[in-house]
Amino acid sequence: MKNRFFLVIATVAAVALMTSCGKVPQAGIDAANAAIDSAKVVEADIYLPGDFTALNDSMTVIMQDIEAQKSKLFKSYKTASAKLEALKAQAGTVATSAVAKKAEVKAEAEAGLVSVKALLDEVKGLIAKAPRGKDAKAVLEQMKGEVDAAEATITEAQTLFDAGTNYMQVADKITATTKQLNDLKAELEEVMAKVKR
Amino acid sequence: MKRSVVKKVFLLVFVFVILAGLAWLFVNLVPDPPVKELEEARIAIADARSKNSVIYSAKLFKEARSFYDSAMISWKTENRRFILFRDYERVRKFSLLASKKAAEATKRTIAKEKDMKESLKRDIDRLNSELKAFEKIFTSVPLPMEMKKKNARGKLLLKEAEIAYDKGQYVSGNVKVSEANDYITDSYEVAREKLTNYYRNFSRWQEWTRATINESKANNSYAIVVEKIPGVCHLYYNGVKKYTFEAEFGKNWMGDKVSKGDGATPEGRYRVTKKLQNGSTKYHKALMINYPNEQDLEEFRQRVSSGSIPSNSKIGGLIEIHGDGGKGGNWTEGCVALRNPDMDTLFRLVSNGTPVTIIGSTITLTQVMAGE
Numbered sequence: 180m181k182n183r184f185f186l187v188i189a190t191v192a193a194v195a196l197m198t199s200c201g202k203v204p205q206a207g208i209d210a211a212n213a214a215i216d217s218a219k220v221v222e223a224d225i226y227l228p229g230d231f232t233a234l235n236d237s238m239t240v241i242m243q244d245i246e247a248q249k250s251k252l253f254k255s256y257k258t259a260s261a262k263l264e265a266l267k268a269q270a271g272t273v274a275t276s277a278v279a280k281k282a283e284v285k286a287e288a289e290a291g292l293v294s295v296k297a298l299l300d301e302v303k304g305l306i307a308k309a310p311r312g313k314d315a316k317a318v319l320e321q322m323k324g325e326v327d328a329a330e331a332t333i334t335e336a337q338t339l340f341d342a343g344t345n346y347m348q349v350a351d352k353i354t355a356t357t358k359q360l361n362d363l364k365a366e367l368e369e370v371m372a373k374v375k376r
Numbered sequence: 377m378k379r380s381v382v383k384k385v386f387l388l389v390f391v392f393v394i395l396a397g398l399a400w401l402f403v404n405l406v407p408d409p410p411v412k413e414l415e416e417a418r419i420a421i422a423d424a425r426s427k428n429s430v431i432y433s434a435k436l437f438k439e440a441r442s443f444y445d446s447a448m449i450s451w452k453t454e455n456r457r458f459i460l461f462r463d464y465e466r467v468r469k470f471s472l473l474a475s476k477k478a479a480e481a482t483k484r485t486i487a488k489e490k491d492m493k494e495s496l497k498r499d500i501d502r503l504n505s506e507l508k509a510f511e512k513i514f515t516s517v518p519l520p521m522e523m524k525k526k527n528a529r530g531k532l533l534l535k536e537a538e539i540a541y542d543k544g545q546y547v548s549g550n551v552k553v554s555e556a557n558d559y560i561t562d563s564y565e566v567a568r569e570k571l572t573n574y575y576r577n578f579s580r581w582q583e584w585t586r587a588t589i590n591e592s593k594a595n596n597s598y599a600i601v602v603e604k605i606p607g608v609c610h611l612y613y614n615g616v617k618k619y620t621f622e623a624e625f626g627k628n629w630m631g632d633k634v635s636k637g638d639g640a641t642p643e644g645r646y647r648v649t650k651k652l653q654n655g656s657t658k659y660h661k662a663l664m665i666n667y668p669n670e671q672d673l674e675e676f677r678q679r680v681s682s683g684s685i686p687s688n689s690k691i692g693g694l695i696e697i698h699g700d701g702g703k704g705g706n707w708t709e710g711c712v713a714l715r716n717p718d719m720d721t722l723f724r725l726v727s728n729g730t731p732v733t734i735i736g737s738t739i740t741l742t743q744v745m746a747g748e
Contacts, residue, residue, distance in 0.1 A: 236422050243414055246448065249455040250409040250462070252402070320705055321511065324524030328532045355535040 201256045203245060207263035211238060214270030223277035225345060226284065230273045237266050284346040291353035292340060295333055298360045302326055305367040318370075322363055329363075332356045402460070409451060409464045413471035417444050420478035429481040431547050432488040440477035446470040492546040499553045500541060503534050503560050510560070513745055514567050520630070523563045523570075530559030571744065574630055574736055577643070581735035584645050588733040589615050598726050600648075600697070602712055604629055604641065605737035605744065609697065609714060611722060621718035624701045626710040630736075633667070633710055635676070635685050636692030641710050642667045646732045651723065652696070660699025660716045661723045665732050667695035697722065697732065 215234050218224075223231040241262045248254045306322055336352040339345070421440050429437040447470035454462045510527055533556035540549030585601055592599035593615025601610045604625055611619040628639035650664035668676065668691045676691045692710065699720075701713030712734070714722065737744070 232425065236418075239418055242448065243411070243418065246451045246455060247409060247411050250451075250464075252406055252459065320521065321524055321528075324521060325528040325531065327525050328528035331529065332532050351536060351539050354539055355532060358535050359532050 201248070201254045203249070204256050204260040204263055207260050207267075208242075208245070211241070211263045211266045211270065214267045214274070218270050218274040218277060221274050221277045222281060223273050225347065226277045226280040227273060230276065234266065234270050234273055237262070237269070241266065281346065284350060285340075285343075288336075288340055288346045288349040288353065291350060291357070292333070292337060295336075295353050295357050295360065298357060298364070299326065299329060299333060302329075302360050302363050302367065305364060305371070309367055309370060322367070325359065325363055329356050329359050405460050407462050407464055409454075409462075410468035410471055413468050413475070414444075414447060414451070417447065417471045417474035417478065420475045420482070424478040424481040424485065427482050427485045428489065429478075429485040432485040432492070433481040436477055436481035436484060440474050440481055443470045443474035443477060447474060489546060492550060493541075496537070496541055496546050496549045496553060499550075499557065500534065500538055503530070503553065503556055506560050506564055507531055507534070510564050510567070514564075514571075520628070523567050526559050526563040526566075530556045530563065533559065568745075570630065572741065575741040577632075577736060578741065581643075581737065584733045584735055585738055588612070588645065588731050591731055598730050600722070600726065600730060600732040601738075602697070602732070602734040603737050604643075604735070605739070609712060609718075609722070611725065613725075619718075619721060621714050621722065622702065624703060624708060624713040625706045626708050627706055629706045632675075633672070633692065633695075634679065634689075636690040637709075638692075639709060641708070641712060641734060642672060642695055643734050643736065644669060644671055646695075646734070648726055648728050648730045648732060651726075651728065652698075653723065657696070657698060659696070659711075659713065661719050662696040662698035662711075663723065663726060663730075663732070664694070664696050667693060 215238060218231060218234060223234075241259055244259045244262070245256065248256055248259065303326060306319060306326065309319055332352055333356055336349045336356070339352070340349045417440075421437075421444055424433070424437055424440060447467050450466040450470060451464070454464055454467065507527070507530070514523075514527075533552050537549045537552035537556055540546070540552055588599045588601055589612055591597075592612045596614050599612045601612065602608070602623060603610070607623055607625075609621045609623040610617050611621075625641040626633075626639040629641050631640055632644075633640040633642035644667075646665040646667055646669060648663045649666045652662040652664060653660075656662075672691065676689075679685045680687055680689060695711055697712040697714065697719075699714060699716040701719070702715040703713070707713070
């Protein structure tokens with residue numbers, strides 16, 4: 180009688196053990212999600228969009244794995260837990276890299292603003308020195324208009340830079356203005372070289 | 377004792393067989409979740425995202441995401457039920473829908489992105505051509521600075537659109553090109569319309585010029601013809617052009633002078649009324665003309681009576697051809713400015729009564745529009 184009782188208990192315990200092995204790693208899920216959110220806070224989605232998307236994709240894969248384990252008779256969340264740990268670490272790395280990338284783009288934009296302003300002054304100086312013949316008069320007026328437009332764009336870029344919203348946009352504006360001013364400079368230098376000859 | 381052992385073994389075997397049978401049944405009755413379908417949906421969505429479906433096929437992409445989320449929610453719900461009572465059919469259905477929508481989003485994105493890329497390239501090329509045309513035609517026509525600034529702003533925005541195109545950012549490129557289009561087309565159209573309107577007086581200009589040159593020929597005397605569009609002042613003698621000097625005008629040079637302070641240089645047939653030099657003018661030397669003449673007065677009265685200008689407007693005066701020109705722009709209050717050496721020549725050769733005709737141009741609008 181006693182033996183029979185132990186046999187039943189052992190059987191039930193074995194079944195229970197087999198069906199309820201492992202718990203959903205909720206703490207790991209929360210920590211990984213928090214790490215991804217922290218990466219977004221430091222604008223990883225703007226400065227490292229590819230890496231940020233990869234983080235979210237990895238999280239989706241892990242959530243699928245967890246649900247797949249939940250569907251099984253014999254559950255194991257060991258792999259998912261390990262992946263969550265790795266993802267958390269990866270999110271931390273992405274966040275750090277995003278901060279560095281933002282600082283790099285900011286420094287580039289800042290240097291770009293300085294050099295484009297210097298270029299603007301140089302072009303203004305060349306216009307002031309340019310010969311004022313009959314044909315040059317209208318061309319110079321046109322150039323003055325272009326210099327004014329360039330100056331307005333530089334002001335816009337400076338405002339964006341000061342607001343700190345997106346340094347990528349600042350960099351694009353600087354590139355466009357630099358191209359425009361370099362074209363003007365080349366045109367003016369050509370005219371002045373012709374006059375010298 | 378022996379019977380008891382046999383009974384125990386039998387019982388154990390019986391329990392084992394029952395348990396094994398139950399376990400076999402259990403394992404076989406547990407439904408399989410659609411892991412493969414969900415994985416396919418996830419991959420399809422990731423693919424759609426990497427192709428920029430979030431931008432180009434936002435609605436379809438959102439639908440795909442929504443079906444995927446529904447699949448995951450259904451899966452979680454089913455997983456909460458007793459293992460033998462789970463039904464993953466809805467999960468499978470949502471997964472397949474997510475895959476389908478994501479694939480559609482990718483397909484549409486590829487087509488849309490291609491279209492957008494081509495249309496952006498077309499617009500960039502078209503606007504560059506318009507810019508070239510503007511520069512060819514209107515650079516030689518001294519237009520108001522406001523129009524040139526508009527054009528220059530458009531040119532810069534077009535450069536930003538080109539950068540976006542090079543980076544494959546076709547959506548932001550299209551936004552930039554659309555802004556650039558507004559500035560460039562607007563400045564081009566306004567300039568063309570303004571010039572066309574200005575040319576309505578062309579027959580009058582031709583008539584005045586002919587009459588002035590004929591008068592010079594008939595009287596064997598000097599005559600001055602000033603052309604605003606090319607920015608020149610010609611001196612005729614005996615009907616023959618002897619000198620051409622560069623000239624600058626009022627800031628608002630395009631059009632006839634309407635009232636005092638409008639910054640316009642008058643158009644019409646005038647005569648030199650006074651020669652000013654040696655400190656009697658602040659502009660080196662000057663030839664005063666008889667603005668307003670009878671025709672100017674008549675037109676001014678008509679404008680006041682029709683209400684096109686305020687009744688307290690004044691017609692203005694003291695219009696001269698003077699020195700201190702060569703500044704590289706139209707800067708006077710309505711006078712004609714020449715470089716000082718040119719002014720010296722003109723001053724020396726003309727006298728009181730010399731005819732002075734101020735017109736827009738002797739070349740036709742077609743020639744101007746062709747950039748000749």
